[in-house]
Amino acid sequence: MIDAQIVKEALKKNKVRTEVFKDIEYLRFTDDYKDIPRGTAIFKDFVVWGYPHIGRIFQLTTGLPEQFNAPVWVEEKVDGYNTRIFSYKGEIYTLTRGGYICPFTTDRVREFISEKFFEENPHLVLCAEVAGPENPYVEEFPPYIQEDIAFFVFDIMKKGEQGFLPYREKLRIIDKYGLPHVEMFGRFELTQIEEIKRLLKKLNQEKREGVVFKEDAERDKRVKYITSYANINDIKVTSLNMLGLPADYYTNRLLRLALFIEEEQVEKNESLYKEIGEAFLEGIFKACQMVRSEGKVYRTFRCRFNKKENALLFLEQMKHASAHIQIAERSLEKKGRYYLLEFDKVFLNMTGLLGHLLKGGSVID
Amino acid sequence: MIDAQIVKEALKKNKVRTEVFKDIEYLRFTDDYKDIPRGTAIFKDFVVWGYPHIGRIFQLTTGLPEQFNAPVWVEEKVDGYNTRIFSYKGEIYTLTRGGYICPFTTDRVREFISEKFFEENPHLVLCAEVAGPENPYVEEFPPYIQEDIAFFVFDIMKKGEQGFLPYREKLRIIDKYGLPHVEMFGRFELTQIEEIKRLLKKLNQEKREGVVFKEDAERDKRVKYITSYANINDIKVTSLNMLGLPADYYTNRLLRLALFIEEEQVEKNESLYKEIGEAFLEGIFKACQMVRSEGKVYRTFRCRFNKKENALLFLEQMKHASAHIQIAERSLEKKGRYYLLEFDKVFLNMTGLLGHLLKGGSVID
Known part of the structure; x- marks a missing residue:
């Protein structure tokens, strides 16, 4: 949980606001405050931490060895909007990056995400990108979505905790519940820069946004790279x-x-x-x-x-x-x-x- | 002169600073404050008002009739830096747009501006553009200046007064003292938009910056237009x-x-x-x-x-x-x-x- 004293301070400094969605009242961090990221939402019984900022590298050849000490998992960065999905008293809700419960995403989420996942894992939060030509937030969308929207899970958090489940654990859960997910390109050694560059050239030709690199190590460091x-x-x-x-x-x-x-x-x-x-x-x-x-x-x-x-x-x-x-x-x-x-x-x-x-x-x- | 009370207020609000150039101490407005423009300089015996902001139009066909009620004088806008030239105890000084006495422009001004002008008109201030490949402020310069710098007078003010001498009076003085000046394209009726457009097409081809329009009327309204x-x-x-x-x-x-x-x-x-x-x-x-x-x-x-x-x-x-x-x-x-x-x-x-x-x-x- 978050120290009540810090929340009080943040309220005073206008970094936290009270929001209401139907019968749910919650607090929302409107800005980063100390180590609490913008979008963090505090509910009566639990906290959903904000999705952290991810650094961006501009060049791969120097960037990968500079940023990482261990091999990296490479995943597609889907061009849509970030959402955090969680359950509360048997219902499924979704938060925007800024920490609002989104009536649109919440309305649609059950069509894409197995309810069984939340029945069996009420303590978990799915981080996903929602993308497609019929989303209400961003004009861009990946070329392979023809209509409506789609969900792409890329991380799993625990309620009340910063940080994510380990990569292999995430893979296991995605597989077990058949969760829709971003394309995963596998694990690359830092010496495989030419392979990574080839992958990005291909993604560029396919008009896709880019990738997120996730270090296969305890610290789980992430960095993103965007196609031209x-x-x-x-x-x-x-x-x-x-x-x-x-x-x-x-x-x-x-x-x-x-x-x-x-x-x-x-x-x-x-x-x-x-x-x-x-x-x-x-x-x-x-x-x-x-x-x-x-x-x-x-x-x-x-x-x-x-x-x-x-x-x-x-x-x-x-x-x-x-x-x-x-x-x-x-x-x-x-x-x-x-x-x-x-x-x-x-x-x-x-x-x-x-x-x-x-x-x-x-x-x- | 400027009301001492306003200067005091501006000093308190950090909009005015004391500057020294050799043995001259003066006050400089670092920002617009009330009706006093940034760059206004207050000396012991007189004030040199800041050069006012000039509005810019983006289209001529609608812009000229919208902005003006009377015919306009059209002058070249030279791509350089703005300076105000004045005399003080027999010496000639120059101010930057921001209100600093410029050691470079001041060092060179006598080579370009007749001393006789200031001997006979110590109460006047010349507003000029300084341009050329060897100026220390701006990288761009008009194509017709091959080396060093040149001065181009475009307005004349009185010490202690806002506003400019009437256009015909300016022409007379420029002519009388042989002052270097911006190219003047003459007086255009507001119905002559096609002629004005042709002029700007020509200036564009000649890689020149644009024009300033000055209304031939009491209010002396000005507007600028820049070439693509x-x-x-x-x-x-x-x-x-x-x-x-x-x-x-x-x-x-x-x-x-x-x-x-x-x-x-x-x-x-x-x-x-x-x-x-x-x-x-x-x-x-x-x-x-x-x-x-x-x-x-x-x-x-x-x-x-x-x-x-x-x-x-x-x-x-x-x-x-x-x-x-x-x-x-x-x-x-x-x-x-x-x-x-x-x-x-x-x-x-x-x-x-x-x-x-x-x-x-x-x-x-």
Whole structure:
């Protein structure tokens, strides 16, 4: 558990907030505080620790020997959103990275995760990526998911404890309960850098996001590495809302791309440069076009719910999530076995500034 | 003059600092405070007001009619640094935009600006751009300056007063004293947008930065517009030090480029996209190469002084100017009639992070 004194301090400093989901009240760490990561959630009887930050390396040849002292397990990093799944009084709930109980993920989780797992392991927490074209949070998704969403377990924690179950134990449990999981590429010696590079080249060609390395040792150190495909795609997908993201989102990705190319000695060919310029500008053009034709810049999301109640709860929660994004419901209708929710995220910064500039407004910068 | 009460308040709030240049002590506004712009300098007998911020439009067709009610004078915006030139007890001094007396500009100003002007007009302040390949502040310079620096007067102020002399009065004075000045393209009706666009297309082809529009009316409103050449060139020239600039430096320029193309309906051709990608990445590659070969990322500047004393004073001042840039003197030697100073600006953010990453370090972002 977490020392009550630290929680009191954190409350005073506004690092902890009380949240309510249906009849559950819990505390949520809105920021890292001392050794407690953002997203840590405190329930009446237990704590679900926040998912820790994972360091990123920009080059493999130097990065792997620098970061690790033992062989590493290599797993796919799936492009979706992080969730922690746990049971409470016989129900299954899911937390977002930030520590909110998510009405969408919670609504859908039983379709993907065996209930038997939680019946037999009420003390465990599954860490998973949720990804797919019909998720309500991120625009990107892996190419192999055709519709809706999918769950990919990648770690297992114990309630009330930081850190994860050992890798082989995780494999055993995933296997035993048939849990959906991220693709696992096996265990690599640190001398096998060429094999790892080949793997990443393949993932890049397949338009996948990257990998997480997990050291096969007591300290269970982790480091991630992202493909150049994913770095360019991040720019491409988000440039519609360029002013809504921290500006260093882009300089970070440019740096990653440059260091990837620098390591690989990829021919510095025109096609990659072109892709980068295009990724930035096409989104802004699209945004201008939206302002001219509809007066706002937005992106439409769709997602499927089992219960209408959860869709409404989800919308309510989203409406309070960001001061820079306005949520506009398009429709909520029963289609087949699901309630299909369609809503727009209206990007207010982009809408405001482009509207001003296209009308001939000036800015001081 | 400025109300003593406001200066006291500003001092308390750390918006004003005492500076010394040789035997002159003065106060400098380090930030905008109430209606007093950053860079305003208070001397014993008079005040030199800071040069005001000028709004920028991103599109001409809508921007000009939106911003102005009367015809506009159009002048070249020269790519250099802003200086305010004034006389004090028979000497000529120059202030940077931030309000420092600049030992370099002050050392050189008499070669470019007629002393007779200040003998006859000790109450006036010349606002000028200093530009050229051998200036110590900005890497870019107009293509028509082959060596050293040049001065380009664009406004005239009175000591102690905000605002500028009327445009025709400025023309008369520039003519009378043969002052070097920015190119003036004349007076345009607001209906002459096509002519103005043609002018900007020409400036773009000539690799010039842009124009400032000055309304021919009592309120003397000003607005600037930058060519797409200059926007790409800004990215190209600064990407070596990408982490040393505020990240929105880049998103701003991408937005300007996109709105330029959107207005001009320039064929969204591959060559422009390629230029943008190249502008970003080539600088980072160069920075990586510098870290690998020399252990640091830097740019070498050269400039010419009449007096050795001023070069030393300048170096001293630069050493305290930024926490993110280290100044390393390369050489200071008499060459012909000048003392030639060569120094490096070492970009510490870029040096630190790239050094870490190329050695295989990880970052959490």
